[in-house]
Amino acid sequence: MIEPSVIGEENARREAALRADYEALGTRLARDGIDIEAVKAKVAAFGIAVPSWAAGTGGTRFARFPGPGEPRDVFDKIDDCGVVHQLTGATPAISLHIPWDRAAPEDLLAKAKENDLVFDAVNSNTFQDHADLPLSFRYGSLSHTDKAVRDQAVAHNIECIELGRRIGSKALSIWVGDGSNFPGQANFTRQLDRYLDSAREIYAALPDDWRVFIEHKMYEPAFYSTVVQDWGTSYLIARELGDKAQCLVDLGHHAPNVNIEMIVARLIRFGKLAGFHFNDSKYGDDDLDAGVIDPYRLFLVFNELIEAEGAPGFDPACMLDESHNVTDPLESMMASATEVVRAYAQALLVDRTALLAHQEANDALMASETLKRGFRTDVEPILAQARLEKGAAIDPLATFRACGYRARIGRERPAVSGAGGGIV
Ligand code: LRH
Ligand code: MN
Numbered sequence: 559m560i561e562p563s564v565i566g567e568e569n570a571r572r573e574a575a576l577r578a579d580y581e582a583l584g585t586r587l588a589r590d591g592i593d594i595e596a597v598k599a600k601v602a603a604f605g606i607a608v609p610s611w612a613a614g615t616g617g618t619r620f621a622r623f624p625g626p627g628e629p630r631d632v633f634d635k636i637d638d639c640g641v642v643h644q645l646t647g648a649t650p651a652i653s654l655h656i657p658w659d660r661a662a663p664e665d666l667l668a669k670a671k672e673n674d675l676v677f678d679a680v681n682s683n684t685f686q687d688h689a690d691l692p693l694s695f696r697y698g699s700l701s702h703t704d705k706a707v708r709d710q711a712v713a714h715n716i717e718c719i720e721l722g723r724r725i726g727s728k729a730l731s732i733w734v735g736d737g738s739n740f741p742g743q744a745n746f747t748r749q750l751d752r753y754l755d756s757a758r759e760i761y762a763a764l765p766d767d768w769r770v771f772i773e774h775k776m777y778e779p780a781f782y783s784t785v786v787q788d789w790g791t792s793y794l795i796a797r798e799l800g801d802k803a804q805c806l807v808d809l810g811h812h813a814p815n816v817n818i819e820m821i822v823a824r825l826i827r828f829g830k831l832a833g834f835h836f837n838d839s840k841y842g843d844d845d846l847d848a849g850v851i852d853p854y855r856l857f858l859v860f861n862e863l864i865e866a867e868g869a870p871g872f873d874p875a876c877m878l879d880e881s882h883n884v885t886d887p888l889e890s891m892m893a894s895a896t897e898v899v900r901a902y903a904q905a906l907l908v909d910r911t912a913l914l915a916h917q918e919a920n921d922a923l924m925a926s927e928t929l930k931r932g933f934r935t936d937v938e939p940i941l942a943q944a945r946l947e948k949g950a951a952i953d954p955l956a957t958f959r960a961c962g963y964r965a966r967i968g969r970e971r972p973a974v975s976g977a978g979g980g981i982v
Contacts, residue, residue, distance in 0.1 A: 560644055572942075576942050601902065608891050617881070633661070638888055640673025682731070698736035701753035738783045770802060770803045771805070774806075775811035777842075806833055809835065838856075853900075889959075892958065
């Protein structure tokens with residue numbers, strides 16, 4: 559963790575300016591009939607989960623360029639994610655990936671407690687071969703033609719549920735890369751039915767209070783067809799499995815220009831929205847920092863979430879899923895978490911009564927302007943005030959750079975080479 563006095567010193571230098579900005583924004587919002595304290599309270603209560611696998615430098619199939627202080631193991635990753643939460647106050651949970659993060663549950667719990675973190679969904683991994691598993695997932699996993707490989711993949715997912723149960727997780731997140739690269743290589747229907755058979759076995763192993771998240775993705779690593787390729791397939795699978803199965807939306811898993819906020823509205827309407835892997839993208843599954851390419855899209859997703867707040871069973875899991883190839887991974891996670899909270903805060907400011915009236919009156923421009931008014935509002939004083947009141951940093955990035963954490967772990971942890979490519 560970071561020395562609290564360092565955060566105190568950095569905050570002390572910024573508090574007067576923040577107070578002035580917060581008061582000015584409060585006055586402006588009050589003119590719109592909005593109580594800034596009420597918005598701040600909701601922002602303060604909002605938290606997202608960070609992915610353990612994004613604590614280290616990410617890569618592409620071409621290369622990975624690790625920096626100083628790369629995490630050596632899951633415990634370093636939890637320490638690093640602890641710092642992100644300490645400075646942003648907005649990332650109280652960490653999502654693990656197995657087998658990358660396999661460790662004794664009691665050790666994981668102790669390290670998480672040390673960092674004031676809890677565990678969110680557990681991610682299974684049947685898109686890589688495991689050193690301790692005899693069969694290969696080269697031609698798929700849950701949908702593989704060979705029952706023995708499917709059984710191996712099912713057993714791995716059940717192992718993830720067991721570990722997750724012992725560390726307090728309440729969800730299993732399943733993304734499989736299963737698909738094909740050649741027309742004719744796979745029978746689409748037989749392949750999906752094999753996937754469904756496997757998924758039913760996993761579903762049957764879920765504790766009563768758990769959920770299973772089905773994550774769709776258009777392509778990669780398969781480049782012709784993907785078994786769980788789009789939200790429609792994911793929805794059909796979740797409906798086939800049962801009430802504990804829902805659909806996870808990774809923002810980068812769609813073709814460019816797909817209307818993701820409408821997919822979100824559909825999944826909410828039918829009670830099947832599991833939650834999100836937030837990131838941003840311009841072309842493919844770029845896993846860029848949330849809000850860096852299209853912050854308005856992120857805002858529009860949150861606009862749908864606010865519309866649905868209070869709906870029965872509506873409990874979307876908000877997580878980041880990114881690959882930080884050219885930035886300090888912790889700085890990127892802090893900036894991304896802040897952009898997600900910013901989109902939430904801006905969506906809270908939308909005058910929903912006016913919006914509905916404009917929609918019902920087909921006043922397209924005023925409906926758009928009503929949304930934009932929320933998006934155009936600089937909510938930074940609310941975010942910073944919420945952080946300050948939580949003992950976090952008014953300016954997380956500046957405080958991170960001032961505290962010397964990167965240099966410290968750079969000294970403590972051995973340098974690693976960037977052998978080969980790969981996302982982690
Ligand atoms: C697949 C994915 C999935 C994770 C992986 C690290 O692209 O989004 O959520 O398992 O990234
Ligand atoms: Mn994802």
